[in-house]
Amino acid sequence: MSPEVVAHRGASAALPEHTLAAYELAIAEGADALECDVRLTRDEQLVCVHDRTVSRTSDGRGAVGALTLAELRALDFGSWHGGDPAPVLTFAELAGLAADHGTPLFVETKHPVRTGGLVETRLAQELARHSLDVHMMSFSALAVRRFKALAPAVPTVWLLDRLWPQRLPEWADLPGPGVSLLRRSPGRGRGAYCWTVDTAPDIDLCRERGVRHLATNHPARTRKILAAD
Ligand code: G3P
Ligand code: CA
Numbered sequence: 233m234s235p236e237v238v239a240h241r242g243a244s245a246a247l248p249e250h251t252l253a254a255y256e257l258a259i260a261e262g263a264d265a266l267e268c269d270v271r272l273t274r275d276e277q278l279v280c281v282h283d284r285t286v287s288r289t290s291d292g293r294g295a296v297g298a299l300t301l302a303e304l305r306a307l308d309f310g311s312w313h314g315g316d317p318a319p320v321l322t323f324a325e326l327a328g329l330a331a332d333h334g335t336p337l338f339v340e341t342k343h344p345v346r347t348g349g350l351v352e353t354r355l356a357q358e359l360a361r362h363s364l365d366v367h368m369m370s371f372s373a374l375a376v377r378r379f380k381a382l383a384p385a386v387p388t389v390w391l392l393d394r395l396w397p398q399r400l401p402e403w404a405d406l407p408g409p410g411v412s413l414l415r416r417s418p419g420r421g422r423g424a425y426c427w428t429v430d431t432a433p434d435i436d437l438c439r440e441r442g443v444r445h446l447a448t449n450h451p452a453r454t455r456k457i458l459a460a461d
Contacts, residue, residue: 235439236264238445238447239255239265239267240448242254242255242257243257243449247315261451264335266326266330267338267427268337269339270340272296272351272354273296278324279322281296284296284297292304304320305320323355324358337364338369339355352375360383366386368383370391373390373401376390388405389405389406391410391427393413396409407425409424410427411428424444424445426446428449
C-alpha cells in the first residue's frame with residue numbers, strides 16, 4: 233500500500249509554513265493529512281508555530297510563550313518567505329479547516345517540560361471540541377505519556393531521531409522515525425510515521441519499508457512520484 237502523504241507544516245516549500253494558505257494549498261494538492269506544531273501563547277492559547285521564538289517566521293521578536301495571542305495577531309507570518317502577509321494561525325483555526333475538509337491532522341507538541349504539561353492539557357481540551365481524525369506526536373516521552381493519560385482514544389506517535397527502541401511503550405501507538413533513522417534501520421518502518429521525506433529515493437525507501445504516513449514539505453510532487461510507479 234502506498235504511504236499516505238502528510239503535508240509537513242502545510243505545503244511549506246511553496247508557501248510560508250503553518251499559514252492558512254499553506255494548509256489550503258496542501259489540501260488542494262491532494263495531501264491526505266496535515267502536520268503542525270503547536271505552542272502556547274502567554275495567555276494559554278494554542279498557536280501553530282514551530283520555533284520557540286517568532287523571529288525566523290515573522291516580522292516580530294520574542295518567545296511565543298512571552299506574547300499574547302493579540303500581540304501575535306499583530307505580526308506578519310507570511311512575508312519572510314517572499315509571499316503575501318499572513319496572520320498567525322491558531323490551532324482552533326487549523327482544526328476548523330481540517331474538520332471542514334475531513335482531513336486528518338498530526339499535531340506535535342514542543343518543550344513539555346517548560347510548560348509543565350499545560351500544552352498537552354490545552355490540546356486535549358481543544359480536541360474534545362472538534363470531531364477530528366487526529367494523531368498527537370512529540371519527541372518527548374513525557375509529553376506523549378501525559379497526553380495519552382488525558383486523551384486515551386487519540387492515537388499517539390513517538391517521534392524518534394537517534395534511537396529506535398525494540399518495543400514501543402504502551403503510551404505510543406506508532407513510531408515516528410526521521411528519514412535518516414529509517415535509512416539506518418534495515419527492515420523497519422512498517423506502519424510508521426516518517427518525517428521529513430522530500431527526495432525520490434527516500435520516498436521509494438518509505439514505500440519499500442511499508443511506511444504508512446509520509447510527512448513532506450512537497451505534497452504535490454510527492455503525490456506525483458508515488459503515482460508514477
Ligand atoms: O513531523 C515531525 C517533524 O516535524 C519533527 O521535526 O523539527 O520539523 O518539528 P520538526
Ligand atoms: Ca513538527
